Amino acid sequence: MTTRSLVRDAADRAATYLEEIDSRGVAPTSDAVAALSHFDRALPERPLDPASILRELDEVGSPGTSTSAGGRYFGFVIGATLPAALAASILATAWDQNAGLVVISPTTAKLEAIALRWLLDALHLPSESAAGFVTGATMANFTCLAAARHALLERAGWNVEEQGLFGAPPLNVVVGDEVHVTLLKALALLGLGRARVTRVPADAQGRMRADLLPPLDDRTILCLQAGNVNTGACDPMSELIPRARAAGAWVHVDGAFGLWAAATPSRAALVAGVADADSWALDAHKWLNVPYDSGVAICRDRDALRGATAVTAAYLVQGAEREPCEYTPELSRRARGVDVWAAISSLGRSGIAEMIERNCAQATRFAGGLRDAGYEILADVVLNQVLVSFGDDETTRRVIAGIQADGTCWCGGTVWHGRIAMRISVCSWATTDRDVELSLAAMLRVASEIVVAR
Numbered sequence: 001m002t003t004r005s006l007v008r009d010a011a012d013r014a015a016t017y018l019e020e021i022d023s024r025g026v027a028p029t030s031d032a033v034a035a036l037s038h039f040d041r042a043l044p045e046r047p048l049d050p051a052s053i054l055r056e057l058d059e060v061g062s063p064g065t066s067t068s069a070g071g072r073y074f075g076f077v078i079g080a081t082l083p084a085a086l087a088a089s090i091l092a093t094a095w096d097q098n099a100g101l102v103v104i105s106p107t108t109a110k111l112e113a114i115a116l117r118w119l120l121d122a123l124h125l126p127s128e129s130a131a132g133f134v135t136g137a138t139m140a141n142f143t144c145l146a147a148a149r150h151a152l153l154e155r156a157g158w159n160v161e162e163q164g165l166f167g168a169p170p171l172n173v174v175v176g177d178e179v180h181v182t183l184l185k186a187l188a189l190l191g192l193g194r195a196r197v198t199r200v201p202a203d204a205q206g207r208m209r210a211d212l213l214p215p216l217d218d219r220t221i222l223c224l225q226a227g228n229v230n231t232g233a234c235d236p237m238s239e240l241i242p243r244a245r246a247a248g249a250w251v252h253v254d255g256a257f258g259l260w261a262a263a264t265p266s267r268a269a270l271v272a273g274v275a276d277a278d279s280w281a282l283d284a285h286k287w288l289n290v291p292y293d294s295g296v297a298i299c300r301d302r303d304a305l306r307g308a309t310a311v312t313a314a315y316l317v318q319g320a321e322r323e324p325c326e327y328t329p330e331l332s333r334r335a336r337g338v339d340v341w342a343a344i345s346s347l348g349r350s351g352i353a354e355m356i357e358r359n360c361a362q363a364t365r366f367a368g369g370l371r372d373a374g375y376e377i378l379a380d381v382v383l384n385q386v387l388v389s390f391g392d393d394e395t396t397r398r399v400i401a402g403i404q405a406d407g408t409c410w411c412g413g414t415v416w417h418g419r420i421a422m423r424i425s426v427c428s429w430a431t432t433d434r435d436v437e438l439s440l441a442a443m444l445r446v447a448s449e450i451v452v453a454r
């Protein structure tokens, strides 16, 4: 088979997969998962034919996936892939560019710089900010916090990249009680410690209590959150950020998905004041609906970000333009900015706002339909997240399992304020209002069967 027919075969199979996504269950069947044992074989001694590798991948692998690329997957905070972003990613994969240096790939470096400018514009963040395209919000948090560590220690006369943390002036980190685990992981990776943090209590919705903020100083990193992973709630930025900045603290915002509220006029009030922070972690693979993996680490102070991440070596040709690798932990990496550029091109400012607004309205519809049927909504629905209890913990657990087995849609569980809850996260461009009605009907059917049976 020629490369052309192989690539065409892959594209055809991908298109068929997407066309059929609505006609199969959202979770893979147990038979499809069991069939994955087909892949369990020893290292092939001889080369295999690419066409048969692709066939096997599709015939055995495709049925073993969750249809998170479709419109009825509401687990975790996932997002699908916009057609333009998918197509761009396919072409960029064929380019196989190392996106680290302009000299290797002028096209991807250019598109990344433009995607970054557009992101700052859409999110109303300071236009002078620098950013790196990383794998997701975990690495965006890590990268931004590395910049914060660099800046605060530099002010104290300590070069952390050269000297390390042993003997360094101590830094304080303040987080909300509802901090995402991956921000704590980033702190652990940076030697700042998960347990060394000061935790500020959260209110009933999961927002940091501004009245309980401890005194801050210029050796403090204050970590705020835009979008609680369970409730979607955002910390009160306009109350907290001015106080932190007046004290000389660095403010970092984990805005994995909630920062997109800033791009949506009807939701922007949730994150009012967020542009006054020093750094922002953002996911693109969630609510911007680009392929995995894709996140952005944004930092107001270009020198702080470069100071934490840039490297030089004689063989790494660096020109006058923005060198992408100077803003990311990695040197070599895929050209994530191309997908982001394509997604923003295909939506435009109004399309981004419309998608976010539509998903928020769909979350509100889920909450209303479940509440009208007598089930308890455990937190205000301010963005795209819904938490619902179907009764006692065991009942809710069974309903979640029942909904997952039913296959119309997929939702996961969590514990919210000591109670088991089902999470509904709506962040897919592909979710139609019909998907919501079908899914809501399935939830109510499964729940009533289980509640009646108990």
Ligand SMILES: Cc1ncc(COP(=O)(O)O)c(C=O)c1O
Pocket (backbone or CB within 6 Å): 076, 077, 135, 136, 137, 138, 139, 180, 182, 183, 225, 226, 227, 228, 229, 254, 255, 256, 257, 283, 295
């Ligand atoms: C608030 C928040 N921060 C960080 C993350 C981690 O994001 P990623 O999985 O893209 O690394 C998530 C994931 O849901 C999140 O909701």
